[in-house]
Amino acid sequence: MTPQASDLMTLGHRIRHFRTERGLTLDQLGSQSGLAGSQLSLIENGRREPKLSLLQDLAAALGVELAELLSREAPNKRAALEIELARAQKNPLYGALGLPIVKVTKGMPLPAIESLLGLHRELSRRASEAIATPEEARRANTELRERMRDEGNYLPSIEQLAEDRVRASGHTVGALTHREVSVMAEQLGFSLIYVNDLPNSTRSVTDLVNGRIYLPPASIPGGHGLRSMALQAIGHRLLQHERPSSYAEFLWQRLEINYFAAAALMPRDASLAFLSNAKRERELSVEDFRDAFGVTHEAAALRLTNLATSHLDMTLHFLRVNGDGALQKGYENDGLPLPVDVTGSIEGQYVCKQWSARSAFTHTNRTTEFYQYTDTPAGTFWSATQTGATPAGEFSISVGVPFAQAKWFRGRETTQRSVSTCPDESCCRRPDGAMASRWAGRAWPSARLHAHVLSPLPSGTFPGVDDTEVYEFLEAHAQE
Incomplete structure (x- = not known):
């Protein structure tokens, strides 16, 4: 040696x-x-x-x-x-x-x-608690998803908190307004300030000393995003969050504020009145729910998962899938066999090409939802999928239910049907035998490296947030 x-x-x-x-x-x-x-x-x-x-x-x-x-x-x-x-x-x-x-x-x-x-x-x-490797993040995400599945994706204490605060703002009917969100902040001793120089690593910054919640410019397209960001910041204060001591706690806090924001934008009682009536009419639709409360399609779809099992007596699933077929977010309590890795994590796994979450990308009319029945080893599922695009690429939002519950939804009469045998690789992951024999050993693709797979999440008081940028930002605005 x-x-x-x-x-x-x-x-x-x-x-x-x-x-x-x-x-x-x-x-x-x-x-x-x-x-x-x-x-x-x-x-x-x-x-x-x-x-x-x-x-x-x-x-x-x-x-x-x-x-x-x-x-x-x-x-x-x-x-x-x-x-x-x-x-x-x-x-x-x-x-x-x-x-x-x-x-x-x-x-x-x-x-x-x-x-x-x-x-x-x-x-x-x-x-080490303030930093999360990809493995730790995936494990924490998996544990959180399983916890929410056990709860039916429903948090009654936050539901009631949101209901009380919305009523206290003076809101009665229709979509929650920017003014009503401002009133909710004022009742906690905060004012909403819209600025152009928020730190790149943040969506909002709350000044606990001077009672200010800093948000992006009010002129940015789409009102839902600003209302939601303000409500999330308000949620931290109402839920009395302390600095997270682990990445798992950070994720739980983020889930809670997202839940509070959604429950405020789509209050429980008003949402249930709307959805229950639509169910009686057999006209349940994420599109209608979205338009009634002035929110995004994804927000309406996720909110439906909060209320469906506890109040509408139905199980269901939700998927957000990237244009390449990778699952970005997912929830199910209806038995849909989501793709998982050896750790049980679903993030980044590719959904079956036969599912509407992917086949909708080939649909010519993208302005309305795409409806499809899919036969799987776990049974037949009906789903409604809406596609969209961001600067990062295409994505699809799907909400679905087992066959027996499709009767409550608009689009149940669709004749679009497919068969999925995943996770059997012969379904959509194994190339055709003749084609494979022609090209095996004769192709050498250069794979795109996804850097986030290799890198841990940045450390700091809050994961991914640059403390120096935040403090410099607050210092600059404290004098105003």
């Missing part, structure tokens, strides 16, 4: 251990190895990498085998702690604090070393 294959700090501690065990000083061992004591000190402190020939001389002088000298194990408990502390103090996490390096001396008590090391371990633990 060469010196490069061994940790220099561990090597230095092992040399010092054997030297002191034999009662030798630095100068005595150095003279036996043809080395000055000061140079040997650098080696023992891990600051110089010795040549192999010198290591052989040192091993001979100490009376140990070279392999024993180069072992990766610390020679004793104290040495192990000293090595760990030295590494911790070289960590950029500690360096960012601007604190001095503590030099461990021979006379430093062991409890002092253990105490310092405990602080470093806790610093590292807290930092």
Whole structure:
């Protein structure tokens, strides 16, 4: 084993251990190895990498085998702690604090070393909680989806909170107005301020000192987005959120504020009156629900999932699928077999090409919903799909139910039908045999790398948010 294959700090501690065990000083061992004591000190402190020939001389002088000298194990408990502390103090996490390096001396008590090391371990633990690797994010998303499925995607306490606040704003009928949202903020002691220089990593910023909620310019297209962003910021205050201590808690808080915003824009009682009447008329439609409350198609579809099981006595599924077929968001409590990876996560998995969530992209008339029945190994499902586009590309929004419940929806009479046998790869993932034999080994595609798959979410007080940008923004506007 060469010196490069061994940790220099561990090597230095092992040399010092054997030297002191034999009662030798630095100068005595150095003279036996043809080395000055000061140079040997650098080696023992891990600051110089010795040549192999010198290591052989040192091993001979100490009376140990070279392999024993180069072992990766610390020679004793104290040495192990000293090595760990030295590494911790070289960590950029500690360096960012601007604190001095503590030099461990021979006379430093062991409890002092253990105490310092405990602080470093806790610093590292807290930092790791503020960052989420893709694997951690997927696990947290999966746990959250399963939790909401168990709850029927319904949170009664937030439903009631939204109902109370909307009524207190003076709202009676129709879509919630910008003025009524402003009143809701004012009742909490906040004013809504529209600015052009929000930090890039934020959707809104709340100044808790001066009672301001900063939002994007009021002139941006579409009113729903601004109302929703303001309501989400209000939701944080009403729900008494503290700084999230983990990525899972951050996700839960985000779900709660999104739920509150949706429940305020589409209040429970008014929504149920509208949806229940549509069900009696067998004319349930996400399109109509969307238009009645002045929200986006996706918001209306998600809100339907909140109310359908608890109040309309039906199970259902919701899908948001990218133009390439990858599932971006999904919910089901009707047995639809969503694609999952080995961890149980659905995000980024490709849905079957036979499902309307993908076949709708080929539909010529995209101004209205596309209706389809799909036979699957879990039964037949009816679905309504609306397509849309953003600068990032196309997407589709689907809401569907088992065959027996299609009778409540507009579009149930569609003759569009397909058959899906996924997850059997022969359904849509395995190429045709003849075509595969023609091209196997004769194609070399250059895959597009999705950088977010490799990168952890940025750390900070709130994941993905640049604290410096936020504080500079607040500092600039606090003087206004």
